[in-house]
Amino acid sequence: MSGKDMALAFDYQKIDQAYLDDPFPTYASLREHDPVHQNPDGTYFLTRYEDVVLAMRHPAMSSDKTVDFKPRFGDGPLYTHHTTSLVFNDDPYHSRVRKLMSEAFTPRKMAELDPIIDQIVDGLLDRLGGEGEFDVLRDFALALPTEIIADMLGVPEEHRHKMHNYSTLILGALDPIVSDEKMQAGHDAVEEFGALLEELIAKRREQPTGAEMGEVLASLIFGEVEGERLSPVELVQNCIFLLNAGHETTANLVANGVGILLDFPDQMDRLREDPSLIKTAVEEFLRFQSPLQVGNRKALEEIEMGPEGRKVLIPAGTFLHTCIGAANRDPEIFDDPETVDIGRKPNPQIAFGIGKHICMGNTLGRIEGHTAIGKFVKKFPKLRLNGEKRFHGRARFRGLAQLPVAVN
Numbered sequence: 001m002s003g004k005d006m007a008l009a010f011d012y013q014k015i016d017q018a019y020l021d022d023p024f025p026t027y028a029s030l031r032e033h034d035p036v037h038q039n040p041d042g043t044y045f046l047t048r049y050e051d052v053v054l055a056m057r058h059p060a061m062s063s064d065k066t067v068d069f070k071p072r073f074g075d076g077p078l079y080t081h082h083t084t085s086l087v088f089n090d091d092p093y094h095s096r097v098r099k100l101m102s103e104a105f106t107p108r109k110m111a112e113l114d115p116i117i118d119q120i121v122d123g124l125l126d127r128l129g130g131e132g133e134f135d136v137l138r139d140f141a142l143a144l145p146t147e148i149i150a151d152m153l154g155v156p157e158e159h160r161h162k163m164h165n166y167s168t169l170i171l172g173a174l175d176p177i178v179s180d181e182k183m184q185a186g187h188d189a190v191e192e193f194g195a196l197l198e199e200l201i202a203k204r205r206e207q208p209t210g211a212e213m214g215e216v217l218a219s220l221i222f223g224e225v226e227g228e229r230l231s232p233v234e235l236v237q238n239c240i241f242l243l244n245a246g247h248e249t250t251a252n253l254v255a256n257g258v259g260i261l262l263d264f265p266d267q268m269d270r271l272r273e274d275p276s277l278i279k280t281a282v283e284e285f286l287r288f289q290s291p292l293q294v295g296n297r298k299a300l301e302e303i304e305m306g307p308e309g310r311k312v313l314i315p316a317g318t319f320l321h322t323c324i325g326a327a328n329r330d331p332e333i334f335d336d337p338e339t340v341d342i343g344r345k346p347n348p349q350i351a352f353g354i355g356k357h358i359c360m361g362n363t364l365g366r367i368e369g370h371t372a373i374g375k376f377v378k379k380f381p382k383l384r385l386n387g388e389k390r391f392h393g394r395a396r397f398r399g400l401a402q403l404p405v406a407v408n
């Protein structure tokens with residue numbers, strides 16, 4: 001089949017293992033031959049940078065999933081969770097929750113987290129120092145964001161080991177194809193983590209001040225916007241969302257970054273010779289293997305998308321898949337997009353989204369990425385791959401299932 005025929009026949013509901021392992025050739029062929037591609041179910045798949053940005057910025061694009069998630073999740077806990085999370089809502093609810101949460105993400109609060117992140121990374125690296133072989137994802141990348149979010153929510157030590165699993169199960173249920181078992185596991189994870197948060201919230205209400213940790217939790221419990229507080233359900237579901245939003249994405253940034261450096265040894269050498277490149281390097285890792293590959297919006301009004309001369313009129317009510325992973329490799333915006341350049345400038349990558357819903361944790365994610373990858377590379381000068389580097393194979397997220405390495 002020619003590239004054009006493949007692009008025209010693409011069906012996001014029927015993606016296969018080859019796509020999950022490496023979606024980038026498919027993105028490239030869609031972007032070239034059918035950039036505003038209609039799937040057989042009527043939804044559109046956008047792969048050009050300009051169109052993805054337009055969809056995320058346009059005021060007539062909705063993030064509300066109340067209607068779309070009903071047939072998929074029924075009335076179960078996953079439905080309550082996703083339709084109450086700020087990311088899947090429009091105004092006025094979205095702005096209200098975002099304002100309350102932003103209290104915990106001010107530049108001052110982020111600066112306070114800097115030494116804590118340093119300390120957590122140093123502790124993890126010390127533990128790994130004695131090992132000749134380990135897995136970058138399991139033994140390093142996943143631990144850091146879990147610790148940070150657990151601190152923000154005030155989750156006690158003994159419950160922290162369960163958090164990764166909760167988030168994987170809840171997010172796994174968002175994939176285009178999900179088995180009945182996976183769906184049930186997602187519902188159960190919302191219920192279990194929700195019950196734990198309810199307990200923490202009840203304790204925090206009894207003790208409104210005095211605790212050092214749990215800043216986000218406190219902002220959400222006690223914060224008011226125009227005299228209104230979040231309801232108990234809104235409170236719990238947005239705390240769950242915070243774990244989902246900030247945990248796997250950041251772990252993927254860290255492990256993907258190390259994986260990219262192993263694939264491109266010239267770039268590893270460059271970073272070792274000039275560690276000050278870590279900031280542009282992290283932007284490049286975010287562009288090249290964006291942790292969130294595919295987002296979505298619904299057009300509330302008719303809208304034109306696509307390149308000049310090949311515009312497509314999208315009717316009101318249409319569901320759009322916004323492919324960030326493809327936009328970040330668009331040759332109209334990035335020179336040599338399939339090449340890794342850790343000093344790339346400018347680099348207008350949109351891995352954190354853009355517009356009203358732009359990632360609230362983007363500064364935090366970046367700090368975690370700089371610290372974790374920078375220190376890791378410095379600590380292990382003899383780092384090498386020690387087995388198969390394998391992606392986990394979930395369409396919306398780009399992340400590794402394993403990255404086995406040896407360090408001596």
Ligand code: HEM
Binds near residue numbers: 358
């Ligand atoms: C490398 C790490 C991360 C990536 C790639 C990432 C990516 C994204 C993207 C693409 C969106 C926008 C979704 C949309 O427009 O529909 C988003 C939203 C969000 N992210 Fe992140 N994220 C990361 C880390 C974090 C962290 C560490 C936190 C907090 C602990 C966080 C919290 C949020 C929140 C609360 C939203 C919703 C914002 C809204 O709807 O207004 N993220 N993230």
